[in-house]
Amino acid sequence: MSLSQSQTAATPEAATSEIVAQPGPWDDDPVLKVEHLTMRFGGLVAVDDLGFCVGRGDISAIIGPNGAGKTTVFNCLTGFYKPTEGMLTMTQAGGGQYLLERMPDFQISAHAKVARTFQNIRLFGGMTVLENLMVAQHNPLMLASYFTFGGILGLKHFRTAENGAVDRAKYWLERIRLLERADDPAADLPYGAQRRLEIARAMCTEPELLCLDEPAAGLNPRETAELNELLRFIRDEHGTSVLLIEHDMTVVMEISDHIIVLDYGQKISDGTPDHVRNDPHVIAAYLGVEDEEVDEVEREVETGEA
Amino acid sequence: MTSETAPDSAPENAAKHKPAPPQTRDLAASLKDAGLAALITFALAAPIMGLHTMSLPGGGGLAIVPNWASVFISVVVVFVGRLLLDLFVWRRVVQIPIGDKWFRRPGGMPFARHAHRLGGVAGPLLLGFTIIMPFLPFSDRYIMDLSILVLTYVMLGWGLNIVVGLAGLLDLGYVAFYAVGAYSYALLAQYFDLGFWVCLPLAGILAAFWGLLLGFPVLRLRGDYLAIVTLAFGEIIRIVLLNWYQFTGGPDGISGIPRPSFFGLEFSRGDDGFAAFFGLDYSPMHRIIFLYYLILILALITNFVTMRLRRLPVGRAWEALREDEIACRSLGINTTNTKLTAFAIGAMFGGFAGSFFATRQGFISPESFTFIESALILAIVVLGGLGSQIGVVIAAVVMIGGFEYFREFEQYRMLIFGLAMVVIMVWRPRGLIATREPSIALGKRKAISGDLVGEGHG
Numbered sequence: 019m020s021l022s023q024s025q026t027a028a029t030p031e032a033a034t035s036e037i038v039a040q041p042g043p044w045d046d047d048p049v050l051k052v053e054h055l056t057m058r059f060g061g062l063v064a065v066d067d068l069g070f071c072v073g074r075g076d077i078s079a080i081i082g083p084n085g086a087g088k089t090t091v092f093n094c095l096t097g098f099y100k101p102t103e104g105m106l107t108m109t110q111a112g113g114g115q116y117l118l119e120r121m122p123d124f125q126i127s128a129h130a131k132v133a134r135t136f137q138n139i140r141l142f143g144g145m146t147v148l149e150n151l152m153v154a155q156h157n158p159l160m161l162a163s164y165f166t167f168g169g170i171l172g173l174k175h176f177r178t179a180e181n182g183a184v185d186r187a188k189y190w191l192e193r194i195r196l197l198e199r200a201d202d203p204a205a206d207l208p209y210g211a212q213r214r215l216e217i218a219r220a221m222c223t224e225p226e227l228l229c230l231d232e233p234a235a236g237l238n239p240r241e242t243a244e245l246n247e248l249l250r251f252i253r254d255e256h257g258t259s260v261l262l263i264e265h266d267m268t269v270v271m272e273i274s275d276h277i278i279v280l281d282y283g284q285k286i287s288d289g290t291p292d293h294v295r296n297d298p299h300v301i302a303a304y305l306g307v308e309d310e311e312v313d314e315v316e317r318e319v320e321t322g323e324a
Numbered sequence: 325m326t327s328e329t330a331p332d333s334a335p336e337n338a339a340k341h342k343p344a345p346p347q348t349r350d351l352a353a354s355l356k357d358a359g360l361a362a363l364i365t366f367a368l369a370a371p372i373m374g375l376h377t378m379s380l381p382g383g384g385g386l387a388i389v390p391n392w393a394s395v396f397i398s399v400v401v402v403f404v405g406r407l408l409l410d411l412f413v414w415r416r417v418v419q420i421p422i423g424d425k426w427f428r429r430p431g432g433m434p435f436a437r438h439a440h441r442l443g444g445v446a447g448p449l450l451l452g453f454t455i456i457m458p459f460l461p462f463s464d465r466y467i468m469d470l471s472i473l474v475l476t477y478v479m480l481g482w483g484l485n486i487v488v489g490l491a492g493l494l495d496l497g498y499v500a501f502y503a504v505g506a507y508s509y510a511l512l513a514q515y516f517d518l519g520f521w522v523c524l525p526l527a528g529i530l531a532a533f534w535g536l537l538l539g540f541p542v543l544r545l546r547g548d549y550l551a552i553v554t555l556a557f558g559e560i561i562r563i564v565l566l567n568w569y570q571f572t573g574g575p576d577g578i579s580g581i582p583r584p585s586f587f588g589l590e591f592s593r594g595d596d597g598f599a600a601f602f603g604l605d606y607s608p609m610h611r612i613i614f615l616y617y618l619i620l621i622l623a624l625i626t627n628f629v630t631m632r633l634r635r636l637p638v639g640r641a642w643e644a645l646r647e648d649e650i651a652c653r654s655l656g657i658n659t660t661n662t663k664l665t666a667f668a669i670g671a672m673f674g675g676f677a678g679s680f681f682a683t684r685q686g687f688i689s690p691e692s693f694t695f696i697e698s699a700l701i702l703a704i705v706v707l708g709g710l711g712s713q714i715g716v717v718i719a720a721v722v723m724i725g726g727f728e729y730f731r732e733f734e735q736y737r738m739l740i741f742g743l744a745m746v747v748i749m750v751w752r753p754r755g756l757i758a759t760r761e762p763s764i765a766l767g768k769r770k771a772i773s774g775d776l777v778g779e780g781h782g
């Protein structure tokens with residue numbers, strides 16, 4: 019039985035069981051506003067009429083059980099899928115607005131300034147760590163090389179720009195503690211370092227919104243703590259808003275300002291970590307409780323609180 | 325889910341950095357192994373090769389003639405060969421998968437691991453040799469013609485290397501651009517009376533233009549589909565040239581293509597010729613030597629531009645595209661344009677080489693631009709090692725030289741060619757030079773093992 023049915027079945031008296039999106043500061047000046055996002059694959063509705071806001075300067079998280087449609091949301095945001103329906107509005111700090119669903123994927127990174135990482139790491143394995151970060155700065159460097167013509171002639175303008183790019187790469191390598199391994203092939207790095215490198219690579223495109231797909235997957239507790247610190251640093255020092263998908267609740271609850279919970283493509287909860295933690299729908303979805311029992315669980319939670 | 329692969333990939337990475345096991349025990353084992361192989365060879369060779377029968381004259385029956393020298397030689401060959409193979413080829417480190425994407429493949433003979441150093445030393449030596457080559461005593465007409473041919477293929481190989489080796493796009497119709505270059509020059513010369521030096525850049529530009537035209541519809545295809553369409557394109561160009569009789573001369577080809585001049589000086593016997601101007605005795609070799617230097621310079625320009633481009637954003641984007649196209653797009657790289665530039669620049673060098681071919685031959689016909697040429701150029705690139713400049717040179721010398729060498733055995737040429745391909749692909753699946761030189765480094769540039777480098781998907 020789907021959740022929407024339980025929603026329609028809900029009577030006004032049982033209003034508590036309806037999904038209440040907790041209004042929050044993220045609605046005031048969102049970097050990203052998702053409205054009525056729907057993605058169908060044939061008969062399968064992977065994302066169903068989803069709407070949420072990502073607050074500027076927030077760390078927001080999308081959580082949900084496996085197959086809930088989280089990665090699909092990311093793929094729609096970054097242009098890898100064209101959503102069946104919906105509007106995705108990116109508002110930059112400077113006021114520029116971009117409708118992401120209308121842009122080809124590479125322009126979303128280049129112009130709308132949305133960068134992402136992948137659930138299964140996608141580094142350029144045969145290129146060095148430094149080269150990975152240089153590729154990320156392709157667009158500004160391409161301009162500086164006057165679309166290659168200036169670069170072939172070795173103009174000073176290009177060399178200055180290239181040095182600047184190397185400096186930025188060094189800055190991030192220092193941040194993620196990989197400066198010593200700058201000249202090693204990316205595929206030779208240990209797993210945790212590859213994850214950090216992918217984040218640094220995304221940051222080298224100077225995004226305003228950074229989307230991370232399960233950044234803590236496969237990290238040990240120490241690496242996870244470092245990741246939290248890195249994400250805070252990105253938010254605080256670079257003013258980049260972060261949207262992450264994560265299964266690791268310690269990460270999510272610790273660093274997120276705002277959490278959106280998906281289940282079967284629908285939003286079942288939206289609010290602060292505290293709000294979400296106590297939301298009976300979330301508990302039901304995570305514990306695999308049948309929809310009929312939601313009310314029951316809810317009552318239990320309420321009586322427990324009372 | 326990646327979290328499944330994550331925990332087990334960490335220990336594997338740790339294991340990889342462990343020091344190699346001591347070599348001495350392995351050497352003893354290799355010697356033993358080679359000795360055993362030599363023993364078996366002896367057992368087999370002694371009766372088969374060591375003893376010959378010979379019928380005695382006058383019907384006196386058979387006599388046995390011993391031939392121990394050949395037995396000894398084969399035993400030594402087997403022993404040494406087996407030992408070397410065991411030490412350098414078979415004792416390779418078969419690495420374990422890292423993450424869920426990269427697998428380490430066997431391979432890694434010392435020669436290849438030091439290939440970057442080889443490039444550093446052998447490159448200048450080779451260049452020096454090619455420069456003085458025409459004046460060496462053994463350089464007769466035949467050798468010079470052969471060298472020009474080899475250099476043409478080196479240039480074509482370098483051009484195709486941009487497309488296949490750097491950008492990872494499998495192009496089976498590269499000869500089409502070679503044909504476009506050759507016919508551009510021949511037709512421009514025929515219809516507009518233009519000279520070689522004007523037509524050379526035009527031929528390159530036209531070929532690049534054809535590269536773009538082909539690229540637009542085709543580059544959204546990947547892998548096998550791209551290969552098939554480029555192959556078809558190569559054939560289409562050839563068949564159009566063959567059938568458009570009024571314009572291209574069809575199967576008769578175009579003859580009387582003007583020869584290049586040395587800054588306006590013709591290589592002719594007359595008073596205003598090259599020889600007379602410099603006060604030399606006329607010799608047909610002057611033109612050959614001139615052509616030799618011309619193709620050498622063209623090839624070196626190709627190499628220089630490629631090396632330069634590799635260090636520019638566009639070249640890095642090509643290589644990134646070969647590694648992972650989706651990641652490229654997530655970083656804001658317009659992959660279509662990037663592929664198009666690779667295609668167009670590769671095609672341009674093919675066009676230059678084509679117009680050189682036309683001016684050297686003085687006669688061209690569609691027969692020179694068959695699929696086998698594309699296959700040959702691709703074989704040079706793949707055997708040399710995708711993306712390796714010096715590898716292409718070695719492969720071109722071996723293949724074109726080898727082809728010439730086996731000219732007498734016309735029927736077996738393709739057989740041997742195929743066999744050589746199979747052997748090399750088994751022995752060194754990544755080509756002769758399987759390392760990649762980073763395009764930028766903070767410290768010392770360390771060559772990257774070919775096992776880590778992607779091959780591209782289309």
Ligand SMILES: Nc1ncnc2c1ncn2[C@@H]1O[C@H](COP(=O)(O)OP(=O)(O)OP(=O)(O)O)[C@@H](O)[C@H]1O
Pocket residue numbers: 059062064082083084085086087088089090091137325
């Ligand atoms: N390209 C596609 N074609 C068809 N179905 C797809 C496609 N991409 C995703 N799906 C389906 O959409 C649903 C949501 O998948 P998605 O990858 O978004 O889940 P997820 O929330 O990221 O799960 P996980 O936590 O396992 O990563 C799944 O049922 C999946 O099979």
Ligand SMILES: [Mg+2]
Pocket residue numbers: 088089090137
């Ligand atoms: Mg996912």
